[in-house]
Amino acid sequence: MTATTAGWGVELQGVTQRFGDVVALDDVSLTVRPGTITGLLGRNGSGKSTLGSLLAAFRRPTAGRVLVDGEEPWENERVVPGVCFVRESGDVLDDFSIKDNLAYVSGARPTFSHELAGELLDLFELDPKRKPGKFSRGKKSAFGIVLGLASRAPLTILDEVHLGLDAPSRYAFYDALLADYAAHPRTIVLSSHLIGEIERLVEDVVVLDRGRVLVAQDAETLRAEGVSVTGPAAAVEAFVAGREVLATQRLGGTTQATVRGGVAEGDVRRARQDGLELGPVPLQDLFVHLTDPQRATHVGGAR
Known part of the structure; x- marks a missing residue:
């Protein structure tokens, strides 16, 4: 050989x-x-x-x-x-x-x-x-x-x-x-x-x-796909509408949603105007959310 x-x-x-x-x-x-x-x-x-x-x-x-x-x-x-x-x-x-x-x-x-x-x-x-x-x-x-x-x-x-x-x-x-x-x-x-x-x-x-392949791609692309959206609940729900929502957390009137799919430049401007904070999602957190046995894929809004 x-x-x-x-x-x-x-x-x-x-x-x-x-x-x-x-x-x-x-x-x-x-x-x-x-x-x-x-x-x-x-x-x-x-x-x-x-x-x-x-x-x-x-x-x-x-x-x-x-x-x-x-x-x-x-x-x-x-x-x-x-x-x-x-x-x-x-x-x-x-x-x-x-x-x-x-x-x-x-x-x-x-x-x-x-x-x-x-x-x-x-x-x-x-x-x-x-x-x-x-x-x-x-x-x-x-x-x-x-x-x-x-x-x-x-x-x-x-x-x-x-x-x-x-x-x-x-x-x-x-x-x-x-x-x-x-x-x-x-x-x-x-x-x-x-x-x-x-x-x-x-x-x-x-x-x-x-037993099935959930993700197969280069690490940088996968990291870029995960985005956390934090801010007033109504604004977060409007922003994530139509996106794949992996998880949400709520504390009082504030919501944090983890979405998959990345954001465009226009989305960043819109988020700022609506008082939302966008941030990266560690690969560990993406993995946990993607493989959560209780997770159903939600497209169209937070849960």
């Missing part, structure tokens, strides 16, 4: 994955651009881990096509070694030392970097002689990160790998990821609940909700 410096792209075409009566992915079609860090966001049970398993050829889809670098990954001798899928706490050999684990993984990953692995072991204070089975949850998560980043796979999928880490270790992980990604570009799919923390990392965003 020859790894491209730009990483590998991904395409899903009408993919459905069932487990008995449970539909984990439902007619999913999306594209992951090569050479990007894509945030894969979704609540528990949304299908994120199932999607990662399909990309890594751990299973075949019930229906539809999964393409990695233009080919189906299932039993594909060229593609499989170029996809690294690491879940929280890693998929490691608990009864073997870190050193033995690294030897095993590097034998299956043509792009594996022992130099980077050594740097990350030092960063997370991991002793190569110790066995992961005796690690705390945080140390085990850190070792999973070591394996994922050091693989330098053309497609690297990191599924909630940092959940066991404390805050300083998480930020050390983010910095290490960005630094090595800049030096060795590849496609990274980063799944996380900690959206506020990873927002600075991601270039594209995919939001899954109950």
Whole structure:
């Protein structure tokens, strides 16, 4: 296998994955651009881990096509070694030392970097002689990160790998990821609940909700779509009429509405004239509103 410096792209075409009566992915079609860090966001049970398993050829889809670098990954001798899928706490050999684990993984990953692995072991204070089975949850998560980043796979999928880490270790992980990604570009799919923390990392965003794609676009465009509108209740309701309202909050005579779709220059002037304040919406808040199980899409007014 020859790894491209730009990483590998991904395409899903009408993919459905069932487990008995449970539909984990439902007619999913999306594209992951090569050479990007894509945030894969979704609540528990949304299908994120199932999607990662399909990309890594751990299973075949019930229906539809999964393409990695233009080919189906299932039993594909060229593609499989170029996809690294690491879940929280890693998929490691608990009864073997870190050193033995690294030897095993590097034998299956043509792009594996022992130099980077050594740097990350030092960063997370991991002793190569110790066995992961005796690690705390945080140390085990850190070792999973070591394996994922050091693989330098053309497609690297990191599924909630940092959940066991404390805050300083998480930020050390983010910095290490960005630094090595800049030096060795590849496609990274980063799944996380900690959206506020990873927002600075991601270039594209995919939001899954109950097995379906809710959003798939570049992060800057998505950020620009969310707008908060605050002011007198009647003026807010008039301003948001005809827009997609994600959420509203009321306090006395003041209302704040979160809308999706952005605002034009004329809307900004109108808002000022009506005594309204417009502001950005953090990606975390957009995600919460978009995936709220109680939310129905309201077009035409606030609720």
